[in-house]
Amino acid sequence: MTEATTDTDVTKPVTAVPGSGTARVAVTPAAAELLPKLTEIHGPLMFHQSGGCCDGSAPMCYPDGDFKIGGSDVHLGDLTIEGLEKPIGFYMSSSQYEYWKHTHLTVDVVKGRGSGFSVEAPEGVRFIIRSRLFTDDEMRELGDL
């Protein structure tokens, strides 16, 4: 099992796997290590960022296509994971994106037991989002989705 972080000093910047993500979303080494194992169990995967209560604000990881993406969603990018043939899409509802678009997201994994139907929970871990603000220059370059 991937060793999830127990470091709760969240003020330390997280390190994303170089080249794993896009300008908007990336993954940490711990998350990148876990995803191929989850793919073995569940097949190709996808992420949809949740909002609302309980485990809201956590990214949900599903078998690709299990959650139907619709016209109200935006595609933030694809995560390239070593050992996986296909990249993993990362989506969010467009209304939520309006409040999130000024931040860069990094998918990390911690020990825990998130509810919801996210596939990692039975492994005793939970994906969470680490965020940082885009600089003004980044915002100009990125434009809108």
Added chain:
Amino acid sequence: MAMYAAPGTDGSVVTFKPRYDHFIGGEYVAPAKGQYFENPTPITGQTFTEVARGTADDIEKALDAAEAAAPAWGRTSVGERANVLNKMADRIEANLEMIAIAESWENGKACRETLVADIPLAIDHLRYFAGAIRAQEGGLSQIDNDTVAYHFHEPLGVVGQIIPWNFPILMAIWKLAPAIAAGNAVVLKPAEQTPASIHVLMDVVADLLPAGVINIVNGFGVEAGKPLASSSRIRKIAFTGETTTGRLISQYASENLIPVTLELGGKSPNVFFDDVAAQQDAFYDKALEGFTMFALNQGEVCTCPSRALIQGGIYDEFLGQAVKRTEQVKQGNPLDTDTMIGAQASNDQFEKILSYIDIGRQEGAKILTGGEKADLGGDLSGGYYIQPTVFEGDNKMRVFQEEIFGPVVSVARFTDYDDAMSIANDTLYGLGAGVWSRDANTAYRAGRDIQAGRVWVNNYHAYPAHAAFGGYKQSGIGRENHKMMLDHYQQTKNILQSYSDNAQGFF
């Protein structure tokens, strides 16, 4: 003060079993795959029992039991069903202390809340629906002299319910009481963070219920929740949680063409108008307490008043006193009756809250108090404690827009009524809100103008059984509490009867 002994130690009022199986068809049944998962208490982080790890096979077995029980249960008289609910309430009341301490140990919440709120509210809820089902009447309409339309309430049959971890027992009873009062059989999946306390409750009420009316399958969402929510054998699914899972459950429900009720949280505004501080009296003190309500249940409440909006004329003074009031919140061992705020329910929840405190800082929100994890020392060092935290900032920041589900409030200033309503409604959600004013007209108008399903006026965090609870906007679909809840667990049978002997005249 009183300190309850920790479960598993001498003198504890509750003893958990070392292992809990599924409760199916009136008995405990081992999981089909033989697997169990560890259940830690967030108070110390230590495992105290293990729980069946359910899969699709276990859900099918529970559905078999529910399908077998539903027809007979649906035909019992409302008087019989009401008696069962009332007896359950009496039994829980007689064991209140045991169940309350089990709930605190399970979830991490302060026992003063489980002893005087969670469990008493659950008891009252059962009694309310025992009364409501007996008082419910169908209808008849005389169409013409010889034709009558009768409207009967009939149960749906077998329903699925997925329960959150913030009020494991109260939220289960919120869903169970109307469902079984209306004559349905239930397959219920507790949250995987809090799978055990419901079994402590079932132990004291199980013999009152016919086998199969309530079935409990534990396990993870992906392994047990999904086969339940996507089953073509349920006639309705109810879920409390977050938006992505809410959408996923709706997608499954659309495939089976069944109704859903969803309660998906919020980012509730708590609005304090200038006139609150017109006098330094009991009401002003109540308003300060109203601000501090964000710390109730460690902020793990869907209606947490996590955005405080304060009018410019009293902003500095009121906020200064509110921060002092917040600093008086006593954090400690949840089993100490003096403790006001306990542990967050799980490690991932704890980590998520800290990551939000970090993004709030990055966005430039100012921390007025708190902002750190709390180490309470001794055994409690392994638990998940966070200081009550007050942010000051702007409503566009992410800490103002996302449900942190921790003891964190974000404060902003408003100028006048229109500004207050504009900020209050600038959110994706609409579950709860608070309005504080001495002016009845202002309070009434604000109550109507805020787009939320529950607006507390001059109070907060009260949950009586006969006040409807549910969301506007992305906070969900349907209501809980109140007799209208029965509608979510019933379907309407119309019998259109002719009392005429004559042909209708078409052929």
